[in-house]
Amino acid sequence: MARRSIEQFTGLEADPTRPAIVVDGVTETFRLHHERAVGLKERLTRLRRGSYTDFDALSEVSFTVEHGESVAVIGHNGSGKSTLLKLLARILPPDRGTIETNGRVASLLELGAGFHGDLTGRENIYLNGAILGLGREQIDERFDEIVETAGIRPLLDTAVRTYSSGLYVRLGFAIAVTVDPDILLVDEVLAVGDAEFQSRSLERMRGFVDAGKTFVLVSHDLDAVREMCDRALVLDRGRLAFDGPVAEAVELYRQRVASAAAPRTPDATRPVGCASRTWSSSAPTASRSWRSAPRAP
């Protein structure tokens, strides 16, 4: 292997010899406390009867993303999509398995997270930029671009608590897209804002994909998914149910939604018409996953 720089060594700079993302056997467990004991009194009184269930938000998930791939993650609510994104963004560490990201990662999980209402738009641009990992000079360089994208020039020196929610999100987005990472993780942020904002943000992301960067999108908007991504992962109750071309994944997901909506017996719920090679490995998951659907008596 060629000598790597310190920044490549620590995963902060892209190393083209390694894939962009390697997820290997990752399990993430959440402990659901039935009555959570957080204080001293509860701890003392409930010492012996703390009841909880462990719930695997993700179990044994493995996949690899190469540089320049654009990958969508789709699945029902609670299927583990957002948890997966948080793991990739390093907000959560994996409980089991390993995750390797190679290059600078930026995540758009919530726009405007970390804004402080009492500070002005100008001050928040610097604060939020720093939270996203930008240096002062980098923000100086991009300042005008951010202000133009967000369209907040007249309100630059007004406290952001007086901004409308649309403006707030627009400013958050404008800052986030200037980060220019190697790997961009986006979670459903397109759902907010008006139509103009949505088309503009889609355009920015398309530009990002066209520039050959690695892109991971979590979305329920299947049209956007189909348009933006080449490949899709379907998550089902924390398991990877499908990994392949986006058209097949969307088709599969649509069928699952349709079959979940109609009450059936568990046996009849196995989706038909999807590629058998992708189903052979995940068949047990498929049958397990329908337990939430209403059963015939």
Add this chain to the structure above:
Amino acid sequence: MSADAGAAGSADGAVRAGRRTRAGLGKLLELWRARELLDQLVRKELKVRYKSSALGFLWSMLTPALMTVVFAIVFTQVVPIPIDDFAAFFIAGYLLWQFFQNSCQGAIHSIVGNGDLVKKVYFPREVLPLSHVISQLIHLLLALVVISPFLVWTRGVGVLLHLPATLLAIALLTVFTAGVAMWFAATNVVFRDLQELFIVIFQVWFYATPVLYPLALVRDQLGDDSLLATALQLNPMAWFVEVFRSPMYGSVVNAAGDGIVSGGPTVPSLPALGIALLSAVVVFIAGYAAFLRRSGSFAKEI
């Protein structure tokens, strides 16, 4: 973080050691890269605090000033403590204490209070408690500038001549405070009662630190080997106050036969300096380690 978790046999140990080195290196590099964020958070802290008040920073001088007046009346008129310039003696110790307490108080809420941020964005979490320590440090330095004319007037120019010793004492206390603050911030995430206990802990800790009284007085009244004098010396804050007060006020010693004697500003004694240095390093490493061990699960626990 590496994908070769399955590496077996003799290579396993080397791989693990390599990974640990890489993780440590990455952690330090990451904190260095986050300096801009730390700077912005400190600015935010200072701006938000004084944004809409006309007197601004002077408000933070109000508490120590009032405390000094009240305690000076009580301990010179009502229950006299045999010490020169009680007001100067008290405020030199109290500013230091206030820095410590306010830093910890800000830090204890820093993770829990920023739940949205911690759950949605990745950044080295230690910048949250550290930003409180640094903004309080700026307060302390400003406060010292404000009270220095008073100290020079009462204790002589020696206060200014010993400035390097004062700055050294502040540097050591900052390292110590950073360790304690990170411990409080991380522990409060899993044990929320800590923020309720905080006031009680710091009340007791305040009286257990020789801010109001000189340590020499305890030794004089109860003897060098008394239980109380020994117990007080186990409190690291006692040593920081001693080290800080020597150049700011002067040494207070137990002269044989003469009782308590207050000297002019001087360099801190080497043993006191050594104890302060040692506790700063040990507490910082322990606090940072405890913080890092827990920081992974912050996003789950909040």
